[in-house]
Amino acid sequence: MEHVETQLPTPAFQPALLSGVEVDTPVQDSVRVPRSATVARDSRDTIGELRVEQPRIRCNDVNVYYGDKRAINSINLDIGRNEVIALIGPSGCGKSTFLRCLNRMNDTIDGCRVNGDIVLDGVNINNNRIDVVPLRAQVGMVFQKPNPFPKSIWENIAFGPRIHGLAQDKEELDDIVVTSLKRAGLWEEVHDRLDQPGTGLSGGQQQRLCIARTIAVGPEVILMDEPCSALDPIATAKIEDLIDELREQFTICIVTHSMQQAARVSQRTAYFHMGDLIEVGATDEVFTNPRHELTEDYITGRFG
Amino acid sequence: MTRTLEGHTVQRYNGELNNLHLRVLEMGGLVQDQLRHALLALNKKDVSVANTVLEREHTVDELELGIDDDVITVIAKRSPVAGDLRVIMSISKTIADLERIGDEAARIAHLAKGLYESEHSQPSNHLMRDVTTMGELALQMLQESLESFDSLNVDHARALVCRENELDIEFQSSLRRLATFLLEDARNVGHAIHIVLLTKAIERVGDHARNIAEYVIFMVRGEDVRHRLGSYCEASNTASDPVAPDEDRTH
Numbered sequence: 001m002e003h004v005e006t007q008l009p010t011p012a013f014q015p016a017l018l019s020g021v022e023v024d025t026p027v028q029d030s031v032r033v034p035r036s037a038t039v040a041r042d043s044r045d046t047i048g049e050l051r052v053e054q055p056r057i058r059c060n061d062v063n064v065y066y067g068d069k070r071a072i073n074s075i076n077l078d079i080g081r082n083e084v085i086a087l088i089g090p091s092g093c094g095k096s097t098f099l100r101c102l103n104r105m106n107d108t109i110d111g112c113r114v115n116g117d118i119v120l121d122g123v124n125i126n127n128n129r130i131d132v133v134p135l136r137a138q139v140g141m142v143f144q145k146p147n148p149f150p151k152s153i154w155e156n157i158a159f160g161p162r163i164h165g166l167a168q169d170k171e172e173l174d175d176i177v178v179t180s181l182k183r184a185g186l187w188e189e190v191h192d193r194l195d196q197p198g199t200g201l202s203g204g205q206q207q208r209l210c211i212a213r214t215i216a217v218g219p220e221v222i223l224m225d226e227p228c229s230a231l232d233p234i235a236t237a238k239i240e241d242l243i244d245e246l247r248e249q250f251t252i253c254i255v256t257h258s259m260q261q262a263a264r265v266s267q268r269t270a271y272f273h274m275g276d277l278i279e280v281g282a283t284d285e286v287f288t289n290p291r292h293e294l295t296e297d298y299i300t301g302r303f304g
Numbered sequence: 305m306t307r308t309l310e311g312h313t314v315q316r317y318n319g320e321l322n323n324l325h326l327r328v329l330e331m332g333g334l335v336q337d338q339l340r341h342a343l344l345a346l347n348k349k350d351v352s353v354a355n356t357v358l359e360r361e362h363t364v365d366e367l368e369l370g371i372d373d374d375v376i377t378v379i380a381k382r383s384p385v386a387g388d389l390r391v392i393m394s395i396s397k398t399i400a401d402l403e404r405i406g407d408e409a410a411r412i413a414h415l416a417k418g419l420y421e422s423e424h425s426q427p428s429n430h431l432m433r434d435v436t437t438m439g440e441l442a443l444q445m446l447q448e449s450l451e452s453f454d455s456l457n458v459d460h461a462r463a464l465v466c467r468e469n470e471l472d473i474e475f476q477s478s479l480r481r482l483a484t485f486l487l488e489d490a491r492n493v494g495h496a497i498h499i500v501l502l503t504k505a506i507e508r509v510g511d512h513a514r515n516i517a518e519y520v521i522f523m524v525r526g527e528d529v530r531h532r533l534g535s536y537c538e539a540s541n542t543a544s545d546p547v548a549p550d551e552d553r554t555h
Contacts (some may be wrong), residue, residue: 259385263385287387288526288528291384296386296387297311300312301312301313302311
């Protein structure tokens with residue numbers, strides 16, 4: 001197997017392309033809690049290290065409303081470069097809602113309002129002046145159920161780069177397809193059947209195809225919403241392994257219901273509870289010594 | 305019982321953790337009894353009591369193996385995290401220390417046999433006095449460490465680990481006294497060696513008991529205080545904990 005690393009295309013859009021949307025809000029920080037202390041269940045302040053040096057994404061006072069109902073309350077959180085951050089919490093806690101804020105997927109939901117600053121590389125993306133099409137190339141998304149297009153494997157990957165104009169000719173497009181498939185660890189398995197439909201692959205392969213498709217448009221951030229919940233343990237292990245490799249180049253934000261998966265793949269963990277961000281911290285610490293009683297209750301299986 | 309062991313949605317998990325906790329206490333009780341009898345054998349110069357201790361030694365070992373098995377099963381089945389993980393790890397370490405205390409008790413029983421089984425002269429009560437005092441101190445420390453493990457009470461555990469190590473001080477001064485006895489009469493040397501081995505064994509028991517108290521602090525608070533007792537004890541003396549007093553951890 002020859003090992004030619006082709007350069008991936010530069011991101012579909014550069015922050016400079018955006019009309020300058022100034023960001024000038026004071027940065028909210030977390031409540032400091034001594035290491036050995038625990039915070040009682042009724043507290044809803046965020047504790048832990050929610051700010052990082054040179055964040056890829058900085059969220060300041062983000063609120064989401066579905067109609068009159070406030071789904072998430074004043075979230076302050078940084079997402080660092082080249083890190084995997086896991087968002088965990090019970091169903092309905094707002095973690096997926098928050099994830100969808102990061103590439104404006106909530107725009108597609110009727111009656112959904114998002115306010116607050118979501119600053120990606122210095123630009124507030126939560127702004128009407130932002131074009132969401134290039135944004136979603138820059139912040140890609142992988143869903144719970146693998147959803148390849150009903151087209152060939154090659155087409156599945158080539159589609160994004162083509163519409164974003166990332167390739168001049170068929171040759172460049174081929175390069176992108178091959179590189180993306182290799183990066184997603186799928187090349188070995190599909191290189192001799194690129195013209196076959198993507199839907200003919202196994203669930204795990206389809207999910208890696210979706211990841212390859214996301215990578216193909218040169219994102220900076222990859223959002224994953226329970227990417228392994230429909231997969232068997234082997235396919236899950238492959239995806240997790242892949243996430244670990246992709247971290248070198250991308251920022252990854254993953255929502256998962258599997259606590260073990262969060263512990264395995266992420267460097268930071270954020271625990272959401274009924275719309276509040278309760279605790280953020282290094283995954284190693286959150287899973288050995290959480291500081292908030294709600295976090296402890298959730299990860300140890302003491303619900304309600 | 306405390307929330308440390310209970311409150312899981314899966315009821316059986318509560319049962320498993322509680323059961324482990326009880327089994328450790330059972331082992332602790334047995335080890336304590338072993339130590340008490342080993343010291344009794346010394347005090348009463350009773351070789352049969354020493355033999356009982358030696359016969360029961362394997363029961364301690366079996367308890368350790370059994371609890372270890374249960375620990376592995378719980379890890380495999382439940383993938384414990386956070387507080388649960390700390391409980392499991394602390395239990396696993398506690399039983400290792402308990403087993404070592406059991407070994408020391410057996411060693412003491414063995415030495416008692418050596419001293420009182422033979423035809424040779426027996427050490428004077430004068431020489432044995434330190435052994436008795438230290439034995440009582442060690443029993444007391446073991447008792448306290450097991451109580452703090454039983455009630456998962458950090459305050460009790462802290463009191464034990466932060467207290468001056470009397471046993472160690474006694475051991476040092478016992479060595480000095482033995483040296484004086486030897487200078488007075490070199491024929492004491494055989495007994496002196498026996499007594500050093502005895503006091504050393506007893507001194508070890510104290511260290512294991514303190515280890516157990518350290519695990520209790522780690523289990524309940526997530527604070528690993530090993531090898532930094534100085535700063536820990538200093539900090540806990542000055543700062544009262546405003547956020548979560550220990551009482552809040554229990555129902």
